[in-house]
Amino acid sequence: MALIYLINSWPVEEWTTAMRRQAPDLDIRTWPDAGRLEDITYAMAWLPPANVLKSLPNLKLIFSLGAGVDAILKDPTLPDDVPLARIAEPDLTMRMSEYVVLQVLLHHRQQRRHDENQRHRRWEPFPERSASAVSVGVMGLGVLGTDAAQKLKLLGFKVAGWSRSRKSIPGIDCFAGPQEFDSFLERTDILVCLLPHTPETTGIINRDLIAKLSRKGPLGAPVIINAGRGKQQVEGDILAALDSGALHAASLDVFATEPLPESSPFWLHPKVTVTPHAAADSDPEMITAYVLRQIRRHQQGLSVENIVDRKRGY
Structure with a gap:
């Protein structure tokens, strides 16, 4: 089981460092250094490159790292059968x-x-x-x-x-x-x-x-x-x-x-x-803690919170 970050507009090191500190047991990867694609079960994404999410055969859950999900939904190759979760974190x-x-x-x-x-x-x-x-x-x-x-x-x-x-x-x-x-x-x-x-x-x-x-x-x-x-x-x-x-x-x-x-x-x-799209900036430490709670719920067979209704767009 591995988690991959698909981020092309933010410094990915801040996010991977936060996750490794909070969840040292997880296998953390970044695109394009993804290793075996079959290992990846979770994706943390913002403006992901086209075709990447679709190429992960065992992907179970996608998290949008921004307040919205439009940057994920506009990917024409987004797999239909993988749940997409949005962030609803009190700090944000x-x-x-x-x-x-x-x-x-x-x-x-x-x-x-x-x-x-x-x-x-x-x-x-x-x-x-x-x-x-x-x-x-x-x-x-x-x-x-x-x-x-x-x-x-x-x-x-x-x-x-x-x-x-x-x-x-x-x-x-x-x-x-x-x-x-x-x-x-x-x-x-x-x-x-x-x-x-x-x-x-x-x-x-x-x-x-x-x-x-x-x-x-x-x-x-x-x-x-x-x-x-x-x-x-x-x-x-x-x-x-x-x-x-x-x-x-x-x-x-x-x-x-x-x-x-x-x-x-x-x-x-x-x-x-x-202002430069900074109204609710995503803090890596706080968002990571929220996502990690959802991953643990998923691993325990519990429902993940804030799953997106793709037809409605949120």
Whole structure:
């Protein structure tokens, strides 16, 4: 029995070192130095090369090392008969909530305006409203979205959430399905996207969505925060809305092309906060501990948690 790491965009040594320290009994391998392919029963993957997973005849379980699973599902050679598990680790969840709260507060408390005044040595107090005057809407009420919504509620914001299927979260106004989407948008001053990337969510943040957001909030125009996936946003529509005033501001952690090209207008746009897909960075030690618990469950014949429904994409 062996475990292989299929990672082409992160330093694999950090991950293998963490696993060897926590599970010295496991046979740890990395691609392409895989040894006998017949030995491999577990795969830890992020953007795996095509045909590799399919080439492992005794593979029993695949773990996606990121918060989402789209980087695995887009592999056209992904074997149909091997379960794919996603990561639902409390540290990752907390990191995402930290990012969401940080960005909501940045816009709510108008921190960019304070920063601009500081650069110009300008002492300019200005009115700021309470959190209870702001309606935040969270798209996606999985583990990450639910926790972020609850943290925002604790700060006093009026919080609602929208998801594909009906959810019930104490203190959160929950909307569900396409029939309730417009009502959710109409009451939202600050929109947070934590949706998984699926064919249905591709391009969901577009000019039509922006036009349906609330203009009744303290900032006079809505704000978009996207920490989901870059393919969910139509970047030209966001830029046009920022320039026209249809959007007050945007915080973007994900982009259609990553790394974000130096030529992108997002870098220097005065209404945009750019972060490098770092909202919920995967910590090797914490994620390894989570995956190892799942491997031990599998070895004991117990069910593995958070198996992905491939038809739904999450």
